[in-house]
Amino acid sequence: MALEEYRNRIDEIDKKIAQLFQERMDTVTKVGQYKKENNIPILNRKREEEVLEKNAKRLREDLQEEGREFFENLMAVSRAYQQKIIFNEGKSSKNTMVSVGYPGVKGSFGYQAMVEYFKLDEGSKNYTEFEDIFIGMKKEEIEYGILPIENSSTGAINKVYDLLRKYGFSIVGEQCIKIDQNILGIPGTTLLDIKEVYSHPQGFEQSSRFVSGYSDWRLIPYHNTAMSAKYVMELNDKSKAAIASREAAKIYGLQIIKEGINDNRNNTTRFIVIGKSLEVQEESDKISVVFTLKHEAGNLYNSLRFFAENFINLLKIESRPMEESNWEYFFYIDFEGNLRSEAVKNALKKLEEDSSYFRILGCYKKMSMEI
Ligand SMILES: O=C(O)C(=O)C[C@]1(C(=O)O)C=C[C@@H](O)C=C1
Structure with missing residues (x-):
């Protein structure tokens, strides 16, 4: 088939895709209108995962990865359109904008x-210190952190536990x-040129084995790994x-001098999303609570027993x-379940009765990450 014929064929296919896209x-x-009327957020991660799964399976095996990408992009376009057409009319509908x-x-x-x-x-905003995010939420600059x-x-x-x-x-x-730590420098830098290294203390700690091999380096703690990359560029x-990360090297035009220096190959950080109030959904399967117990023998054992x-x-x-009483502690517990389940209600009722301070921190969807 000649190129012209292939292009004609593509035009035919695109015509069908365009019609289907519009539909x-x-x-x-x-759906967006319904969501607005019922105060439901645009993004539904569970539904998107289902759409991706279902449609990848409909495709030939060698096309499944690309198919997933296609549908991922398609749904990102849908979300942006819902936002533009429905949620942005009258712009200041603050409660529907995710910031x-x-x-x-x-x-x-x-x-x-x-x-x-x-x-x-x-609609996102960056903050230098962890506490600034909490202050930003308090001042209603942002809805989530x-x-x-x-x-x-x-x-x-x-x-972050204390701020929560x-x-x-x-x-x-x-x-x-998944966290990758790398040594980044301006183009042309070699490991032998380096005298000072900037990073967040976590960056140093996660790469301690590699860094300990360079005892002449001055390690300078900085607010954040990507901010250190920006600073080195300047x-x-x-x-x-x-x-800092590979991503930071790309953004700030730095060269990766030594790749993957993190001690642990599966180095992963878990982030929490914080909001103004609890958002319990049907698919929520993890709960976090914080409590204190009276300083008496067997109290922690007794409270954990309710879970068993x-x-x-x-x-x-x-x-x-x-802070106010030495050698006494706040206990933070994460466990599986949904606040609507009877078993969870029973355990929490007993725990609350036995606690001098008790608060449910959240009930949300657990993210499992295979490594
Ligand atoms: O099904 C929905 O809830 C939609 O809003 C539609 C849609 C989609 O494009 O398929 C878009 C956004 C949601 O995150 C999930 C799916």
């Missing part, structure tokens, strides 16, 4: 987590991000380097010191 967008508009605060700058892991979770970066809570190599991010309790916002979702000096008796699977326990 789909008209239907998407109706999210993330830590760091573009290219930070917080930024990546935000894009993954909300599937967009419009996304913050790292735990890393698979270095453990809990204590500051201090500000009283709720966890409404979570997102895991310094434009071969003796300065940053530890109700066959509830505990996922994580973390303790944080109470």
